Amino acid sequence: MAGKMRMGTGGPGMGGLLKDGYKHYSGLEEAVLQNVQAAKELSKITRTSLGPNGLNKLIINHLEKIIVTSDASTICSEMEVAHPAAKMLVMASSEQQKAVGDGSNLVVSLAGELLSQAQDLLRMGVHPADIVVGYKLAAKRALAAVEKAVCKVMSADELRDASQLAVALQSVVAAKHYGFEHVVAPLVAEAAVAAMPSAPRRPAISVDNIRVAKLIGGSITDSQVLRGLVVLRDTEGTVKRADKARVAVFGVGIEAADTETKGTVVLKSADELKAFARSEEETMEEVVKSLSDSGVTVVVSGGSISEIAMHYLEKYSILVVKILSKFELRRICKVTGATALVRLGAPTEEEVGTCDSVVVQEISSRRVTVFQQDEDDSRMATVVLRGATTSLLDDLERAVDDAVHTAKTLCRDGRLVPGAGAVETAVSLDVQEFASSVPGLEQYAINKYAEAIEVVPRTLSENAGKDATDIMSALYAAHAEGKVASGVDIDEGGVCDAEVAEIYDSCMAKLSAIRLASDAAITVLRVDQIIMSKQAGGPKPREARPGDL
Structure with a gap:
């Protein structure tokens, strides 16, 4: 099945078809598995930043600006990914950030895991077309399972109550700055309520109406909200x-x-x-x-x-x-x-x-x-952030921006699902049950899709330094008993009730992330040939200096 790389030379075959300088990769080994590997590598980078215990990345961009963040959207955009397949994941992550403001890491991690599971099937001899069909069926079932897992719907009065809105925003802030979510989330909620139109009208937020002012000095607890x-x-x-x-x-x-x-x-x-x-x-x-x-x-x-x-x-x-x-x-x-x-x-x-x-x-x-x-x-509010370093303030601003976008999303769709990996576990079990009712080779792909969704609770456990296998066993046991809100307890290393702990995620964010991750993975799997033109001329790259990586 392996294909060959051809260079455009003007000779017979593909070489005669393409201009001089073109590169052509085809077949399973050279095109499909190469693309899958590139996406997996990108996913591996962002996965360690998933969840409250996620680690930061230190990126020095082309302008030599130092960026310290665990925000997947920022990591992907600042890395300037060149591989075309990995770029599809970056674009999906960017779209998630624009549409919902949160869940960009989930998109990259889930898409990378879907392709990793597909790689096993490809090596077993399953055709990419069968995997694509299976993944499409599984994605449709997963979206329905997420909607089934909704545990709370925020009313207009609850959205206008800063204390209740802050609870819904805590998990978004905790993913970036664990330990400070009880400080930052109420600030964002206060600013969001101040930016909403008066009571007779439906709650809505214009992101541009909530500004951020960063001042070096003091600590995060000194931050405040000012009207205007x-x-x-x-x-x-x-x-x-x-x-x-x-x-x-x-x-x-x-x-x-x-x-x-x-x-x-x-x-x-x-x-x-x-x-x-x-x-x-x-x-x-x-x-x-x-x-x-x-x-x-x-x-x-x-x-x-x-x-x-x-x-x-x-x-x-x-x-x-x-x-x-x-x-x-x-x-x-x-x-x-x-x-x-x-x-x-x-x-x-x-x-x-x-x-x-x-x-x-x-x-x-x-x-x-x-x-x-x-x-x-005029409905404008400013969150005045305080911190010790510019990098910390920049990352705090990104957390505030994600929380503001989530508040905007909740105004459009107030449905919440249990967080801490609870909804992903419930979806995985539902998709596994669905797989047993599907005949043909698609069944293998649906089972692999269910395994891929496990990446969230498993990664949350690993990033917290806990034994992922033990926690996954406990999670499945709890869900089998009907405790559908059971999620990963990152502090104690066991299982917790996400509803009791008030850990919620936006339903719309989850639906969007699953949809985008599935589409990105399916698009990569459908590529069986890569045809690259010769790069246009330009200035030579800068020579490496001593100490460069």
Whole structure:
């Protein structure tokens, strides 16, 4: 069955078909098993990061930035995987991250295990087509089994209750920062509730409405949630507070406008010089006075602020914030309801924004400006994260981002399934039972699919340093007795009731992960030939330096 690698040479056969420089791999040994092996290697990397006791990876990317994380989506994207088959797993993981925000590691680990089990069948002589059919049947059964395992459905009132929402988010945070889930999950839940629309409407979250501000210093327990937007810089002048503020946002700098053409001014005396400077000052004072007369007490500038403008802004007691990021400007407009102006001058009533308070606070020896809205419809909240190192803060931000996406998912589908590997054990048993009713070679593939789903409880046990075989036996025994919420107890090394321990996973996240992992594995198994064109020319790779890996 093994195929041959051919190079395009212009001769007979495949060589005559392809251009010079093409590579062609075919057959079981060279194409199918090579692809399976590449996917297995990727899965092996991410699997040790699965669950609360998962280990971190230290990645140095092409910009020499150091990333320390256990987030599978980040690991896959920063590694720049080149193998086409492994890339399919990376794309499936990325899609899971975009769609649900959690479960990216489950996608890669499950897809890798499905292909590993398929490899055994291929070596036994089972045709890939039979495996694909079996996997499709098993995936359909597994999705139905997950929906059957739903143990709780969150109502609209429960989603608006920060304490109950925090319980549903704890497992997501624990997967990244075990031990701090009781600190971070309530913060995310508080921010999510603050970002939801008022009660008559259905709970929904816009991810962009929950911001993260990272401040080095202090510990994770010092983190807090602030209603509104936190800008990580001080104000420009001496005015540090404005209550019931009227806000004007300018997308341009506050300074005298440059002329479109170059001009030369000839000054013949000191009086002419004073008069020239005075006219510029009067023009700027006119602009600032018109702002003050329209009731503006806070000015946000998207460019530089001249010294003359700063002088008059101080004179009229206007608080000034300079923000060079266009995205940040857009968020301030969203929070305050202001319109960004591209001209200097007093804004109209429709263009002015309002804010309950704009105040400078000192957090961790750093001055930040807080645009705080206590009760409004802008619905924006900021999670202020504290930590000792930049790497820790970056990883905390990823955990918060996953939790926010999960909260958004729960607003769409409030179903929860028992976590700690309980639902995977129940699905595995259900698929095994289904396999016995299917005739033909597909039965082998369905049994292997059931074995592959065991990867979650087995890996949770291994990563916690426990005996996976003993725990799997205890899990199956508990499920056989009808205890369908039995999962892995990573602390004691036995079996725990996930519902009693309040360990829940989003049903939608599980369904999406199983669907994407199955599709990725089936796509890889369906490939029997690899045809690679010659790479385009470009700069030569950097030479290895001493100390490089």
